[in-house]
Amino acid sequence: MATLFTNISALAGTYDAGEGLGGPLRSDALATLPIMQNAFLLVESGRIVSFGPMDLVPVGIPDHDIIDADGRIILPAWCDSHTHLVFGASRENEFIDKIKGLSYAEIAAKGGGILNSAARLNGMSEDELFRLAVERLHEAARLGTGAIEIKSGYGLTVEGELKMLRVIKKLKQKSALSIKATFLGAHAFPPEYRDNHEGYLRLIEEDMLPVIAREQLADYIDVFCEHGFFSPQETERICLAGARYGLRPKIHANQLNLSGGVQTGVKMNALSVDHLETMDEDAIRSLAGSNTIGTLLPTAAFFLRMPFQPARQLIDAGCAIAIATDFNPGSSPSFNMNLVMAMSCIQMKMLPEEAINAATINGAYAMGLEAEHGCIRVGNHANLILTHRIPSLAYLPYAFGTNLVETVMIKGEFI
Ligand SMILES: N=CN[C@@H](CCC(=O)O)C(=O)O
Ligand SMILES: [Zn+2]
16 A cells, blocks of 8 residues: 655655665754755555655555645654653652752762662563553654664563563564664663672673573673763773674763763774763774764753763764664653654754754664665655644744644554
8 A cells, every 4th residue: 555645844864765865864964954845755565655746646556545745844763762661660669759959960879760670570471561551662652762672671671671672572563663773781770789789790691692692682782881880991891792693892981970981982892972961082082083873861961960972072073973762761751762863963053954864874873774764765765744734844942841742653654
């Protein structure tokens, strides 16, 4: 069955068939968003088949629906390249602790934070975790997310980490969204290993990774490189262990401190280094001179009342950047990419075109999904956002807080 969209006021992120971008967009190219005005778009068997100006709209297509966009905008669905979508329970008690003045690090030190989530998750069945994750994924998709990365990291035991990754594998099989799985066993040291880091590193290397590889449970490996969590040396060791199983790193870096995570990620040829609230000249230079993408998570900075990521400095230095939600119960309980986009423009001074590119094509690159996602190109998955009637694309981040996504199509089906 085919779907023909007509009278699209602006079709954003259009590229020629087979046109490769040669890597994630950076510098001035990040601000270039190809737009076709007054366009049609034809979708068939879940893929984009053709698009062009309305005066070339195809006629005589058998068996198809026509959607008259009637002046509305279509853009590629969001590519959310950093989430912790599988978790057991929300943590609003810690939210209240934060309001009363405790810091993220102080909450973590008294057994809250990641360890709190691990305790909840280890007491839950795989089926229950799957049910909760499906609901969240559906809600994220209704807000325009068509591809997503999901991490483990709330198990911190062999059983718990495998349980999370098996849930993500099942989501991949059952969901229409494109999903990438990241193994984050190195999210925190469990209490019984607090004074025995060597023991936990060996558990990851000897008991978790071989099973993960055998069951093909992960696409990437992650480490929370941060003071009080994993040191740069420990991060490097886990990245090397992952590499033995073909897992490329995507690292939590420079969130709370100048942790050395950016330089370690670059050294380990990470696909991305994520967070980057705390950067200095050295970290920016290191990232700019690399193929590693810097993934900025403004809603996490907002929620923890941290300084926002220095997007302008990073862009001006030539770093490739993506933006993502970091959806998790502790530091970013929101899977709303529209809000991420608005914050990127309002607080990080990104232009709307830069934010859209960072949330679509560069997000796709940050998951290794760029061949079929993140832009309007013949052959790509038909993952599309149809907006409400709005005056321009800039209106999306401008009118923050209003849901301007009217309909979402994932692989040719409206959800
Ligand atoms: N910083 C480390 N991990 C998550 C938070 C996890 C949690 O607090 O549960 C993050 O990306 O912000
Ligand atoms: Zn995270």
